[in-house]
Amino acid sequence: MQSQPALKPERRVERLDAVTVRFAGDSGDGMQLTGSEFSKASAIAGNDIRTFPDFPAEIRAPAGTLAGVSGFQVQFASHPIYTPGDRPDVLVAMNPAALKANLPDLKPGGLIIANTGGFTDQNLKKAGYDANPLEDGSLAGYRVIPVDITRLTENALHGSGLSAREIARSKNMFALGLMLWLYQRPLEKAVADLRSKFVGRPEIVEANEKVLRAGHAYGETAELFTSVYEVPPARLAPGTYRNISGNQAIALGIVAAAQLSGLKGFLGSYPITPASDILHELSRYKNYGVTTFQAEDEIAAISAAIGAAFGGNLGITTSSGPGIALKQEAINLAVMAELPLLIVDVQRGGPSTGLPTKTEQADLLQVLFGRNGESPVPVLAAQSPGDCFRTVLEAARIAIRYMTPVIVLSDGSIANGQEPWRIPEPSELERIQVRFRTDPEGFQPYARDPETLARAWVRPGTPGLEHRIGGLEKHHLTGAVSYDPKNHELMVRTRAEKIERIAREFPPLEVDGSPSGKLLVVGWGSTYGAIAAAVRELRRRGRDVSHLHLRYLNPLPRDLGEILSRFERVVVPELNLGQLRTILRSRYLVDAKGINKVQGRPFQVTELVERIEELLS
Amino acid sequence: MQSQPALKPERRVERLDAVTVRFAGDSGDGMQLTGSEFSKASAIAGNDIRTFPDFPAEIRAPAGTLAGVSGFQVQFASHPIYTPGDRPDVLVAMNPAALKANLPDLKPGGLIIANTGGFTDQNLKKAGYDANPLEDGSLAGYRVIPVDITRLTENALHGSGLSAREIARSKNMFALGLMLWLYQRPLEKAVADLRSKFVGRPEIVEANEKVLRAGHAYGETAELFTSVYEVPPARLAPGTYRNISGNQAIALGIVAAAQLSGLKGFLGSYPITPASDILHELSRYKNYGVTTFQAEDEIAAISAAIGAAFGGNLGITTSSGPGIALKQEAINLAVMAELPLLIVDVQRGGPSTGLPTKTEQADLLQVLFGRNGESPVPVLAAQSPGDCFRTVLEAARIAIRYMTPVIVLSDGSIANGQEPWRIPEPSELERIQVRFRTDPEGFQPYARDPETLARAWVRPGTPGLEHRIGGLEKHHLTGAVSYDPKNHELMVRTRAEKIERIAREFPPLEVDGSPSGKLLVVGWGSTYGAIAAAVRELRRRGRDVSHLHLRYLNPLPRDLGEILSRFERVVVPELNLGQLRTILRSRYLVDAKGINKVQGRPFQVTELVERIEELLS
Amino acid sequence: MKATAVVGLTRKDFQTDQEVRWCPGCGDYAILASVQKVLPELGIPRENIVFVSGIGCSSRFPYYMNTYGFHTIHGRAPAIATGLKNTRPDLQVWVVTGDGDALAIGGNHFLHALRRNVDLKILLFNNRVYGLTKGQYSPTSEFGKKAKSTPYGSIDEPVNPIQIALGANASFVARSIDVEARHLQEMLRRMAEHRGTAVLEILQNCNVFNDGAWDHLTNKETKAENQLVLEHGKPLLFANGKKGIRLRGFVPEVVEVGEGGVDVSELLVWDEKAPPALAFALAGLASPTPIGVFRQVERPVYHELEEQQARQVVERLGPGELSRLLAGRDTWTVE
């Protein structure tokens, strides 16, 4: 433990490995902004970070109620981490409802920074408290630091000429300033961001900056904290980093895919939580050769994307579960027409409208099987926010190379969660080969590349290659409508075989841990982080546990069966009732067990550790 | 062999056990009518029969072409049969295209009755014949009986005052008369049917009857046949019988379900091949308390049915694969709202528009899994045309008892195929219990029956029970929108458990053959007949093979796992790439093999026998 | 659906225990209040009333009405309500929908309900934005709208809900405004009286994502200039009687009225029953914006046609007997 010159000597600096902080307040309290600025500062300071925003239902609920609480959690650490943390070490609670909703998650003995100004009688009542928990001793098991953020903010802005409402809105900056002080982060980045956010409104910038600095100074001067904390930088791979959310990464992946293939990107989409941000983000990139089209519904959205693909462009559509259900008939047309198409499903809580703002992994079977007839489609799942970028690029590459729609699975937690992302060097980004057929000699619309079994892509406008395709079964060479029984079987099997062949290009699977042994934990998608952390923890405890993460859900990697057979037991944690497990059991006849959670929330590392321990014992 | 007094003594009567006849001609030649009249006569004569119409693509193709050939196959027998027969013993070919398209199926040595009048140069050319096959010796391996049906019909109607076109249209009656004679069937039924079909057009009735009798007489007088045939009656279970197609049986099942439950039946549907006939049939039954609504699309169709169910009626929707894909989002609403609903999927060749007039079993995974989120729905499959009736009734019973949508799978082959159906006695038809909740005392919309886990059904209009439901996750008792994580998991698991519990009411499975042994053949749906016949044939050959047919695809019967484990090997024949197999392997970890055919056609018994023999050897 | 006298129902009887969860200041509150005000007056027991909605902020409406309610899926409420009304003519069925719900994903069901004249009361909350999904432009958003998905402005010509409804031959088409309580309530009463599909477009303020979209119509200072109230049998006057609408051929034009202007007698006298082309022309007006009933005509009502046909079939064929139906026409008996 070493003190730093800039600090008053009497305050200890505690060095910590990893800290999880949750900011919680009303939907209108700006907790998302506070959380993300705090995270940014931590990332820039060199920590590894993971964030997880927890929105209430879509509509803003009445102020002060439990339903209206909005949370933002971040874990930052001096070593690589995989999740936003299970239970917070620190809870910043702006009002009683925020305290009540989040207290059950706080670690025993955890730190609560409570805005006493928000604990009015009215708010206490709205949150269902009979007495003020800050005063009735019920928080004895925690370290409570009461700060009257409301009043301190008002003081800071006294005479600023701002309205009461504007002043109230700046509270979050006080909390941010205080927290930045507590973890010894500089304020500069937050100030710069305020400036660019409120460009043209200098009075707001000034006020917010003032409050921010007031919060920082308050930590410094008020004798509330006996120590400040230091979380030293993590050793991340060298490179230039940024924070990125899954939805951002998907948008960037789409732009990259368009540029790397030299194709025009065309996104047909219809807004739906939690996928809409991809549309929003992409709609800003008109200067990157990407067009966005907000269609009248999901069916029109994918239909337009198919039209674009028929025209020789990179067609994309994005949605969430209910919208994907609507698109299936059109996806099937793309399967039959053998056109490349990118379909992104940002999964949310189901069934039906379900829990739109919550996360889940329960669309896997839907995307694998939810179409009439034998309709194989490649499915890839992203494992973290940043990984969405790579996954989209890879999906685009497969779609174009194999002339097939490809589905990318993301989910609510990685869509909105953030992590530091190493910005790829231009040289890392391999071009995506596109070969439009132009030669009329011997052209047959459904003749196939002997290796990939892909048919040729022809841009309308190419002389001499005029042809017609459609959704009826087609002759295996000419593409003309064919009712021939044998031809149908040939085509059904060829479409299946084409998709199976994609697996030939997959890199070998990598098992994290020993390559054989007692227990293999198999996961997919966003649970990667929690599983990786849990398995490492278990190995630290001496357990014989390995981890295998699958990014390809269809086709399955060719080496998967062999790997599964090397372990005595296989367990598949999923945020559903066992969808990948169903597939693995069927394909490999392995008695895989499930760890299943369907609560609209990600796995916590500790709960995985416990559940796996149970299985081992 | 015994001669009968009514026949000229010089003609032998050959007694046969089973005969398969195929009628083939242009789409406009009336082969469907001919076939079904012939089948009726056989059924009335006491044979067991199975029929299978084979339509060309939807639009009438140009006369004389291969694409325009329409076929109708019937097997009739003196013992119980299960299929329309593999390869015909007799082919009635009205023109060269009909001969060419169907000859490959005819048994070696089979009988061809060819309408020489249709073998014009033009027709030969359209069918792609260089020479007339009736004359060039290429049919040496068959017994060919050339009859100039065209001219004989013209002769019969000479001076009738009918137009040439009307005369040409009567040809099929000549063929029918001839065939009825050959198998010694009376003409009366066909005549009566003509009368009621062309009511108000006596000249047409008269002409057709004349031609029919001419065909019959021609057989009697022309010395073309050295023998006539007798297929003695089969020993069917006592009762009153009719012929029925799967689509008819579904329509009748729906009417019966409405009447037995005392509910108004409301069918919301959108036309689609091969399901449209259910809509057509039901639309005639307005006096049976059933309403049909042809909606603007499939989504509106099911939505209206859901609205009807919400109103306390029996809501039904019918479609085929592409339409079912479109309905999935709405099915999911019914899952969440826990409303009874009957969904019929008459499967056809896929994927996409596929082969609309052909049969396939490739929607199983779609109906099991094609919705976002965890969305369990009971699935039942009908095994034969007549069985559609029972299946629909049972599905309605489950839907109402468990407050859930239920999916019934049929397919193109049973939808249009016919079999004799023993008309149920009123006493056999058990009432369907409906208990609407009316008591406001302690009412909670999602409180459940402890046994079935069904929530109560409340008819709007009931005072004191006003409540609101919807597609968002709901509180496990009040039904109010709930974002509570634990409640979500509870509801997901409760919905799953509710469906699983249905299996408690299933009767024990019955294995056809020895209850344990070397090989179990597991089938579902329309392949029942072909599998049953094949397995019996194999046992006749001394093979140790048993047959298990599944009508419940979800939930699976509770005794299924145990039964599978009693056999050394399990094989699952399906008209898809292995969809039930996928489920069985996953659930029971049994290394089930598949026999798969995806040609838009049913299994033939012989091909199953061969494939199973291969597996056994 | 007969109104039986129900004594003593009050506004409170139509409120539920659910906390109303729209953003503070949302125009939906005012609409809710008006509906809760009018319903008790209709004399219909609340158990005979059903609210069916799609998805959107507006579609949360049923949760706050102490009647039967069904919050369904996006865009499908008119179709679901069609099945309900057709099988349960005894119920009064209201549909609550938004500009996205009714005119984007649900456009087709909306049209087909109208052309069939299903007896539904459709409340179309038009805030010119997708509220629930946080602010994308909608089919009614103005050209050039900058919103979440159109940072550079939308390039879609907006849909005119009234014209679309008239194109589908709707028998009752009206427009009102969230905060014009009296007018809105009058329109609700008119809808309740109408037999057949009644569509009411309600201009609604989404103060979070599209604040002020209708300010010119609600702002004290500008509303007189911008609101044109259609009243059957009355000349079209606005701006406190200083302006009016006159027809020039097929084109409605704004004229000054009184001194220096034209005489009131030259103005178009509003006729709800006129051929729809007139309403179509008026619906094309943006400034001033007409509110009130554009069209109200009698057309055969869907469920009545349905009932009538069923009755006729029963009369002709007798009530169906199941065993006869099962037997069909061709049977044979095996002993």
Place this chain on the structure above:
Amino acid sequence: MKATAVVGLTRKDFQTDQEVRWCPGCGDYAILASVQKVLPELGIPRENIVFVSGIGCSSRFPYYMNTYGFHTIHGRAPAIATGLKNTRPDLQVWVVTGDGDALAIGGNHFLHALRRNVDLKILLFNNRVYGLTKGQYSPTSEFGKKAKSTPYGSIDEPVNPIQIALGANASFVARSIDVEARHLQEMLRRMAEHRGTAVLEILQNCNVFNDGAWDHLTNKETKAENQLVLEHGKPLLFANGKKGIRLRGFVPEVVEVGEGGVDVSELLVWDEKAPPALAFALAGLASPTPIGVFRQVERPVYHELEEQQARQVVERLGPGELSRLLAGRDTWTVE
């Protein structure tokens, strides 16, 4: 989409090797012939022409056109064509659809293409029946239609495709008849010239499931009485000049012309560019039935707006550079 001179294309160049598979006598043959007649005249290389269709008898059309073609799924052709045209403005995109495909399942996509003014040439084959599925009534079938699914007569008020299109603010709306080859071809030429969505309703005979639906308009003896040909700038005359259309207020009425009747000068002079209410009123006429162009106006074309906006963004922000975009604004470096 620029027409470059293509010499020597003939009708045959647009025929494919596929056997045309409609029922003998189907009106679709005549339409195909007219399209194959007109296309070579347009001077567009056939590789730059695409036919997109949905599902239905009519939707088999692309198979018979030796251009690029896409026979898609039921009702979605306008949406698919929108994606195609928007990314490939260089192509001339035709949509072929039926009364069921466009107005039942596809109604919404149809409307939204029109209101956006996507540059599509939409041929709507209206045979007032579902042909491919063998004879159910369709959204345009007359009230009381007895068909496969309505043995006792339909109870749906039919949709008027022209009014629906006008309600969606379509910039070009016209009607013709399968067998009126000259008129039909003229309409096709007009569509080809139009910039924006052009909708042509083609009255088509389905001789198998709805034979004679348009007989009164095609039959030599009755057609003069029943066909009202709209010609821009000309008075509305029909019945060989013996009758005409006059406006009574907003109502078009049939009048005798000449001796004993009114003077031609009193007749309505057709104006394709008039406010749509006029076309709307005319579209309501059933007897006589107007054919010709109801409306043709210039409105901004969707893909041009799109291109223009992209251009402006590039001008303002410069062409996007991937590495800059990937980096975003907040980066830090780990050595």
